[in-house]
Amino acid sequence: AGETRAATIEVLRRAGIAPDAWVAVHASGGSARVSAPVRATALVEGALDLCSASPRRYFFETAASFASHPKEAERLRHFASKEGRDELWYYNDRERRCVREFLDDFPSVRMPLGWMLTTAPRLRPRLFSIACSSNATPDAIHLTVTRVRWRTHYGRTRRGLCSDAVAKATAGRQLACWLVNGAIGPTPRDEAPLVLVCTGSGVAPLRSLVQDRVHRARHAGARIAPTLVFFGCRRERGDFLYREEWEALAGDPIALAGHRELRTFTAPSGDGGSDAANSSVSEVCPLEGGFVPAFSRDGDAKDYVQHRIASHAMRVWRMLQAGAAVYVAGSSAKMPQDVRETMEKVVQACGKMSIDDARAYVRGMENGGRYVVEAW
Incomplete structure (x- = not known):
């Protein structure tokens, strides 16, 4: 620059x-x-x-x-x-x-x-999550970069060093880059449901997960379980990243809904509480994938992803009962903790257990690699 x-x-x-x-x-x-x-x-x-x-x-x-x-x-x-x-x-x-x-x-x-x-300050690496699947786009790497701009106390304009350079780059310009491992490890099993929670440019790694799973279903004969996506941004107009793509996936009979035989699972009756765990009675429950947006600045009250999760509590709980992996991506400010606390409340209410047991449940998911956070 x-x-x-x-x-x-x-x-x-x-x-x-x-x-x-x-x-x-x-x-x-x-x-x-x-x-x-x-x-x-x-x-x-x-x-x-x-x-x-x-x-x-x-x-x-x-x-x-x-x-x-x-x-x-x-x-x-x-x-x-x-x-x-x-x-x-x-x-x-x-x-x-x-x-x-x-x-x-x-x-x-x-x-x-x-x-x-x-x-003098060292030039620190700027790490961006890859927003595409190497299987779906083997000759390209997609990035979702938020251009950083703000004003200081005295009105000085500040710009992010790397994001501003990327935004100003013209087609054909070469940029130096390298690959490192992110928080999201190996791709989850196709038969396991997914609950994906992202805000803003945090959509990048989760778009990659969805794109890879859908590609395998369409081109490799994979049978995929439902995927439930919660995406949050400020405004529907201007901030809704990959809107057309998400709407197309939500309307596809397989992409987020999953294959028909994987849209149900057998759970103990009583919604999975401690009493139900000891019961010999079971019931067949639906698993509902889909795409749920949250726009925090479009209404009178702020609507965040954790609010959407709470409003779809039973839907989320069914996915967790069926062995879903949860991935959370976005800003490292309040969002990851707010989402975790909401997940714990979902487990507490729908699983009919104490808050301590609910926290232990989510902690067990985390220890088992089923609750992963990639935040920055």
């Missing part, structure tokens, strides 16, 4: 290094280990986050040693002191001040590249 390149060139200029210079990195502590030569711009851009992350206190303490202007040096030392902790918070943390902005505010600082690499 243009901002990153401009900041990189400024860092190198102040360090007395030409942007196209070749440099090698020596390990600290007297080690003889030396990196292979690399372009200075590539080193800085690949190692440091100059445009989105805020530096820590030690960065300001170090910068004070390389400020030629007395007032700048004095201010930086104050920031690094115990007495200046609050002022540093107002200047740096609350405003999410980045190194690029720091360079504008302290033009006399000439920090050597070695110290900049040591003290």
